[in-house]
Structures are given as C-alpha cells and as structure tokens.
Amino acid sequence: MHRSENSASLPSRRAVLKSSLAAGFTLAFYLPVRAANEPEQTPDTTAGQFAPNAFIRIDHTGKTTLVMPQVEMGQGVYTAIPMILAEELDADFSKVELKNAPPNEKLYANPMLGVQATGNSNSVRAFWKPLRQAGAATRAMLMQAAAQQWQVDPASCTAANSVVTHAASGRSIGYGDLVDAAAALPVPQDPPLKNPKDFTLIGKPLKRLDTPKKSNGSAIYGIDAMLPGMKFATLAACPVFGGKVAKVDDTAAKAVPGVHQIVVLDDVVAVVGDHMWAAKKGLDALKITWDEGPNAKISSADIWADLRAASKKDGVVAKSVGDLAKGLAQGERFDAEYELPFLAHATMEPMNCTVHVTPDSCEVWIGTQTISRVQQYAAKAAGLPLEKVTVHQHLLGGGFGRRLEWDMAESAVRIGKQVDGPVKVVWTREEDVQHDIYRPVYRNVISATLSDGKIAAWKYRVSGSSVMARWLPAGGYKNGIDIDAVDSAVDMPYDIPNKQIEYVRAEPPAVPTGFWRGVGPNNNVFAVESFMDELARKAGKDPIDFRRGMLDGNPRLKAALDLVAEKSGWGQPLPARVGRGVCVQPSFASFIATVVEAEVDEHGEVHLRRVTSAVDTGIAVNPDIIVAQLQGGLIFGLTAALWGEITIENGRVQQSNFNDYRMLRIDEVPTIDIHVMKSSEDPGGIGETGATAGPPALRNAIYAATGIALRRLPIDRKALALANKA
Amino acid sequence: MTTLNINGESKTFDAPDDMPLLWVLRDVLGMTGTKFGCGIAQCGACTVHIDGNPVRSCLLPVGSIGNKAVTTIEGVGATPVGAKVQKAWLDLEVIQCGYCQSGQIMSAAALLASTPQPEDADIDLAMAGNICRCGTYVRIREAIKRAAGEV
Numbered sequence A: 001m002h003r004s005e006n007s008a009s010l011p012s013r014r015a016v017l018k019s020s021l022a023a024g025f026t027l028a029f030y031l032p033v034r035a036a037n038e039p040e041q042t043p044d045t046t047a048g049q050f051a052p053n054a055f056i057r058i059d060h061t062g063k064t065t066l067v068m069p070q071v072e073m074g075q076g077v078y079t080a081i082p083m084i085l086a087e088e089l090d091a092d093f094s095k096v097e098l099k100n101a102p103p104n105e106k107l108y109a110n111p112m113l114g115v116q117a118t119g120n121s122n123s124v125r126a127f128w129k130p131l132r133q134a135g136a137a138t139r140a141m142l143m144q145a146a147a148q149q150w151q152v153d154p155a156s157c158t159a160a161n162s163v164v165t166h167a168a169s170g171r172s173i174g175y176g177d178l179v180d181a182a183a184a185l186p187v188p189q190d191p192p193l194k195n196p197k198d199f200t201l202i203g204k205p206l207k208r209l210d211t212p213k214k215s216n217g218s219a220i221y222g223i224d225a226m227l228p229g230m231k232f233a234t235l236a237a238c239p240v241f242g243g244k245v246a247k248v249d250d251t252a253a254k255a256v257p258g259v260h261q262i263v264v265l266d267d268v269v270a271v272v273g274d275h276m277w278a279a280k281k282g283l284d285a286l287k288i289t290w291d292e293g294p295n296a297k298i299s300s301a302d303i304w305a306d307l308r309a310a311s312k313k314d315g316v317v318a319k320s321v322g323d324l325a326k327g328l329a330q331g332e333r334f335d336a337e338y339e340l341p342f343l344a345h346a347t348m349e350p351m352n353c354t355v356h357v358t359p360d361s362c363e364v365w366i367g368t369q370t371i372s373r374v375q376q377y378a379a380k381a382a383g384l385p386l387e388k389v390t391v392h393q394h395l396l397g398g399g400f401g402r403r404l405e406w407d408m409a410e411s412a413v414r415i416g417k418q419v420d421g422p423v424k425v426v427w428t429r430e431e432d433v434q435h436d437i438y439r440p441v442y443r444n445v446i447s448a449t450l451s452d453g454k455i456a457a458w459k460y461r462v463s464g465s466s467v468m469a470r471w472l473p474a475g476g477y478k479n480g481i482d483i484d485a486v487d488s489a490v491d492m493p494y495d496i497p498n499k500q501i502e503y504v505r506a507e508p509p510a511v512p513t514g515f516w517r518g519v520g521p522n523n524n525v526f527a528v529e530s531f532m533d534e535l536a537r538k539a540g541k542d543p544i545d546f547r548r549g550m551l552d553g554n555p556r557l558k559a560a561l562d563l564v565a566e567k568s569g570w571g572q573p574l575p576a577r578v579g580r581g582v583c584v585q586p587s588f589a590s591f592i593a594t595v596v597e598a599e600v601d602e603h604g605e606v607h608l609r610r611v612t613s614a615v616d617t618g619i620a621v622n623p624d625i626i627v628a629q630l631q632g633g634l635i636f637g638l639t640a641a642l643w644g645e646i647t648i649e650n651g652r653v654q655q656s657n658f659n660d661y662r663m664l665r666i667d668e669v670p671t672i673d674i675h676v677m678k679s680s681e682d683p684g685g686i687g688e689t690g691a692t693a694g695p696p697a698l699r700n701a702i703y704a705a706t707g708i709a710l711r712r713l714p715i716d717r718k719a720l721a722l723a724n725k726a
Numbered sequence B: 001m002t003t004l005n006i007n008g009e010s011k012t013f014d015a016p017d018d019m020p021l022l023w024v025l026r027d028v029l030g031m032t033g034t035k036f037g038c039g040i041a042q043c044g045a046c047t048v049h050i051d052g053n054p055v056r057s058c059l060l061p062v063g064s065i066g067n068k069a070v071t072t073i074e075g076v077g078a079t080p081v082g083a084k085v086q087k088a089w090l091d092l093e094v095i096q097c098g099y100c101q102s103g104q105i106m107s108a109a110a111l112l113a114s115t116p117q118p119e120d121a122d123i124d125l126a127m128a129g130n131i132c133r134c135g136t137y138v139r140i141r142e143a144i145k146r147a148a149g150e151v
Helices: A013-022 A077-089 A123-150 A175-183 A276-285 A300-310 A324-328 A371-382 A407-416 A429-434 A467-471 A519-538 A543-548 A555-567 A623-643 A689-706 B021-028 B080-091 B101-114 B120-127 B137-150
Strands: A056-058 A064-068 A097-100 A158-160 A163-166 A171-174 A231-237 A244-249 A259-264 A268-273 A287-291 A316-321 A332-340 A352-358 A361-366 A389-393 A423-426 A442-451 A454-464 A498-505 A578-585 A591-600 A606-616 A671-676 B002-006 B009-013 B047-050 B053-056 B069-071
Touching: A056 A123, A056 A175, A064 A077, A077 A123, A123 A158, A123 A163, A123 A171, A123 A175, A163 A175, A171 A175, A231 A259, A231 A276, A231 A407, A231 A429, A244 A259, A244 A268, A259 A276, A268 A276, A268 A407, A276 B021, A300 A442, A300 A454, A324 A442, A324 A454, A324 A498, A332 A519, A352 A407, A361 A371, A361 A407, A371 A389, A371 A407, A407 A423, A442 A519, A454 A519, A519 A543, A519 A578, A519 A689, A543 A555, A543 A578, A555 A578, A555 A591, A555 A606, A555 A671, A578 A689, A591 A623, A591 A689, A606 A623, A606 A689, A623 A671, A623 A689, A623 B137, B002 B021, B047 B101, B053 B101, B080 B101, B080 B137, B101 B120, B101 B137, B120 B137
Parallel strands: A064 A097, A231 A423, A361 A389, A454 A498, A606 A671, B002 B069
Antiparallel strands: A056 A064, A158 A163, A163 A171, A231 A268, A244 A287, A259 A268, A316 A498, A332 A442, A352 A361, A352 A423, A442 A454, A578 A591, A591 A606, B002 B009, B047 B053, B047 B069
C-alpha cells in the first residue's frame, strides 16, 4: 500500500477493527435463515463491505446500503433517514438500498428513548446528529483514501453522488473503488458536518423510497410473510381481561375441513389450519368455557368513579413556578375538569406474528416498533437464549404505539411452540379491538385565576395510568412522576407567573394501557387548550389575542399563531352555528398553531369545514412528508375527538370492529391547509403533532359555534343538539 | 378444485366454495397484495374487481365467482386506468403506511373506469367505504382528480 504522510501514523487495520468493536460498532455477523419471500428483508451483513459504523455499508461495486435504525410505519423514516445519511455521505441518493436493523440495543438504541424503539415522534430528532456524523465520517474516510491514492490534500477534493473528484488534476474515483483503502483508516470521531446552506437533499420534497412497492401490492408487511409449509392460525383470548380458559370442547372445530390443530394455552385458544378461513371457522366452532376471574364485573362507570376520586387528591408535584397560593388568591378564580376516554389503536393491519419455533431455535416475522423487545419476549416465551431468536422486521401497516408492544409476538411464540413448522398467527379485527393495549383514561383538574386579562395562577393536576412505569421505568418514571403523562403540561408554552403541575398515578383496574399516537400531549394539549378558550371568554378576549399576550417567551409558537390567524381567515364572519377554534402547542419540539372551522347542525352533528395549521418544525428534512404527516395526524386526532371511545362492561370491551369503533371517512374530511415555516433550528417531531392539535381546535370551534363548553371527548352530540338547549 | 380467472391468468386451487376470495388470494395463492382489514366489509382494504366492479373480497364466497374476471392490485396496473391511478398515487405521494392503499387504488380505478370525470360527490360515494387510518384522504381525492385529468 502506498503510504502518504497522512497515513504514516495511522493504526493498523487490525487495531482499527479492535477499537471499532470496543466502541460497539458493527462487524458482528448476523446470518439467520433467509425467508422465502423477503427480498428486502435480507439480514444486514458487513462481510466484504466498508462498514465504518452501524448505518452505512459500501461494497466494491459502490453499492451503498443504509441500515435503518427506525421502522417505517407510514411516517416516512425510510426516506428521511436515508436523506440525512446520504446528505452527509454525498452518496448517490437514487441508488441507495435500505435494510432493516436487526435487534441490537448497542448499535441501534434510539438515543432519546434508550431502547431500540420507534416512537414519540423522535426518529429524526434523536438520530439527526448521529446519522449526520456517521455520513460525514464515512465521507471523510473515502475522501482521505482518494487523496492518499492521488497524493493530494484531502481538502482539495470534493465528493458528490458517490464519486470523489480532484478538480485540479481532473481525476475522479467512485466510492466502490475506495472501500478497501478507506476501511484501513481510523473512523474520525468528530467529523465536520455540512453547513445547512450546502444541503443538496435535506429540505427537498424528495419522493418516498417505500411507496412504489406499496402502490402495486408487492410491499411485504408482517401479515404478508409466507414460508414454505406454513400453517395459519387465529386466536381468542378470554373476553374478560385477565380471564383464563376453563374448558374447551373442540369436537365441532376439529371437524371443520382444513383445521389441523387446536392449541389451548392458559389464557388463549388458537386454531391452526390450512388457511385463515379454516382457522376462523374452526375458532367459531369451538365451545370455550372461560374462567372470567376477578375482573368479570368491572365496567366503565367503576373506572370513571375511581379515576374521579383519585383526581381529587393531591398529586406529586412535577413542576412549580412562582407562588401558587398567592397567585390563586389574585383576581377571579375558575375551575374545570377535562376527561379523555380509553382508545384503541385500530391499525389497518391487524395484530399478527409469524413464528417458527423448534427445540433450539425461534424465528419471528413481524412488523414492530420495538424489535429488541420482541426478541427478548419471544426468547422468554420460547425458553431459549436470546441468540437463538431471529427477528425479521417488516413494514408496519400502521403503528400508532400499538406495535411498541410485544404481546402479539409472545402469544404467537407460545402457540408456535406447539405447532410443527412455521405458523402465521393473525388476529381478527374483533380480537384486535378487544385485546388492544389502550390509551389510558385521563382526568385533568385545572384551577386558574385571571388578572388584567392574563392568567395569574395555574394549578393543573393530571390523573391517569403511567404507561412509562410499565414500559420504560428507568428514565420514564421517576419519583412518582410519569414524564410522558405530564408532557406538554410541565412545558406549557404560556408565560404564567405562578403555576404548579401535579401528577396522580391512577391505574385502571384490568384494562391494559399503552402509548397511542400523541401520547401524553394528547391529553394535556386538549385540557390546556380547551381551558385557555374558556379563560379567554371569561377575560372577554379573542382566543388568539388572549394566547398571543402570553407567548412572549415562545417566539416560534407566537409566529406560528400569527401565521395561522392570517391563513385561516380568523375573525372573518361565519354563518350561525359555525365556529373557528384554535390550538397552539410546543409538543414534540414542533411549534404548531391550528385552526379548525366546524359547523354544528341542529341534531348536534359536527361537520368539519376546514383545517389550517402553521408549523415551525425546525429544518424540514422532507417538507412534503411533513405536510402529509400533519394532514394525516390531524385526521387521526379529529377521528378520536368525533367518535373514539372504548367502553368496558362486565370486564369486556364493548366495541369490536369498524362498525362500532368509528373512523373518519373521505366524505367527512375537510380541506386541510398546512403551512411549513422556514426554520434553521434542529428538526422537531412531526408524526404525532397533528394528532394532538386536532381535538382541542375542534372542541374550541364547537365552543365558538354553540357556546357549549365540552369538557370530555368524544364530543357529546346530545349536548350540542338544538332541542337540548334551554 | 376451483378455477378462477385472476389478472388474466387461469388459477386452479382447492378451496371450499364458501371460502372468501380474500383468503384464497392471500393464503392459498400467496397473492398478499390484497389486504385483510376487518372481515365484515367495513374498511375496503380487501377490494378487488369482479368484471371491473369493486367488490370486498373478505365476504365474497369463492364459489360464487364462476368465470367472471378477477382483478387484484397485482394486476390492476395492466389496465390503462389502473396504471394512471397508481402513477397519480405516486406523483402526489398519497401513500403512508400503505396497508389500505391496495383497496383505495382498486376502488379509485373502478370509479374512474365507470366515471372518467368524477365530481367530489362521486368520489365520496365511491371511496367512503375505504378506511385509511393514516388519514391520506386529502391526497386520495387530489390523486383521483389528477388521474382523471390523464385518463
């Protein structure tokens, strides 16, 4: 090898390999059996490739493979993450190939969550710097390798589209021809990053990489995994939470053509057949007697009575500013309580998991937001060490937090242990709705005083389940405070001199609770922004003017509010029973102001007319995906505000499918205008931002249209019907 | 044995007559582009064409189809209308998670085949049976109009 001055003091290749391993960086070989139909799902391998970090692999032909540490569930990360990596790498974006990251907490843990998970709208926020550094370091190594070969100063070289060029001598060389030399160089620890003004990819509305296959039926979701000799299963868990199987009469089920096997576990019964139809008919033919257990009498009324009682007690103080008692003694005091129901996720792709369990191996095919947890719990269920469990990541047909759980994998492995060969376990929609892990019920108790048209004191107590205490106790639940449950309450955007935010952990009996698109802010933004409108009215102020007067400390949000006021036609006359409502929020590090315009008809039915949002989400990596996420997120939130509620009777969920767990449909969707503001701040989160913005803005539009202050979701049409007005 | 004409090809398989077409496509023939969403014709994810008409395959007994032509998402791109719908879908980046989009595209292609210049009300009528949890409805409407301009 030709040595330049630069490389004279470089460590040997062997030393580099050792130090890379010590630093936790890749070179681990990962070679599970390849699935029959998974052209996109081949495992990540560094063999024969330049792999200076966990995210980038370049082979001798120049083929550049990017390993995705976050999963694609519609939010566009399989485009945004490649854009960030390719930007700093100066790779040819049209030719990059993607791979899913295998379960590996060391390499792929989400820096903001501390575990390998996709959620909390933080894929771009959390990986922004690490990905840029990975791209920049790799690019620096390739440029140095080229400069060495040409014996020129690396600074005199440029890179673009996977080619290094030395303009002065007219030479250029592709990345593929540099991989061996680059691999011998040390990985720079603090490579210079591009000045954003030099970005060529970031900031452009580039086409998504995942959508062509989704338009012709060739994209493979977890539910589409197909393996030679595979059988198909569907299952029933006890309809009462926590209940067990008492007795199963499978005579009729076994007589169903195509049924192979009935698997009876302590809490679940599954039917295995030649196809889902046989499995489903078999399940319908089973006579199962359940031991319903201690939860058989629980109903929503009990759960709400418990929560209301709990919310009256003092909570743990999560934030305190100024002198609350003094503030509450000033001016006129107002009190209100806001309540939010249980919600199911209802991802379009029902829960499913395909497994092949043998005495010494377990292979799992799934689309999951938490692949390492799936691996851990599959190993536990299979009774095998972690390294015997292979998990194949797939596209997700919706996540929304539901796929941050691993229950569907755990039960599939327990079933698969008793099945010879691979089995795909698919839940019916009814099972999916009735055995979800639900968005908790919440109750928020607020007291505030007004003085000179501004809020002098604010006491806010959120009561509800702690999802963090179960899901991420280390880091998420500290000293009795769930950091998610108080998110967007402790950091509410308004300048209020005296305030206190409290949390009461109140776990509902029996009903499992989890993250749901919008997480804690869903609850807090609704309560805060609803009460802001009520206070504005008490103060005799326009809702936007009232907010603007308390946003001096939050200029980004204030600018978004001003823009949405202009773009929404705020203040322009409207017909009777039509109103505009506003919501502002700094949640997920995005600053968004939203106006919903809605009509309330004489029957109390609510019709969405128009939605306008203005958002400062920092550097917009892909502005078109940001617009799409807000359009969709707003609809997700508005759907819940209009109809979303899971109720419990006799320990069972009463809703079962889309006929009684209602979704917004195309004929009910209003015009949605999204204005993405120019910003040079680091990127904010966007996947959940619309979901939290829609409900309070709608609620406030109804308030403006009717004068009725709804304090609970979903909206109560009876309360809004003209006949009910005094 | 049952024989069906699917995407212009003759496919023979063994399945009971009451088995819904959805499961024949997915589990017997391995054509997984058609999706299972609800099983009760409430969401439209399983939409296919039978002689060009949009039908929810989750409730369609395979024994009732006879020699009618079945078109699925894997084959709709071979029709001029289907290809234009798919192109409009990509031009406007309609798709997010994509799970419902096979059904959305099939419903939209059937609409445009019968109503080449649909009004908003036509779109509402033809597409209201297709649920999208990602909320891509605004772009679905635009893409249908885009495709109509090019059909």
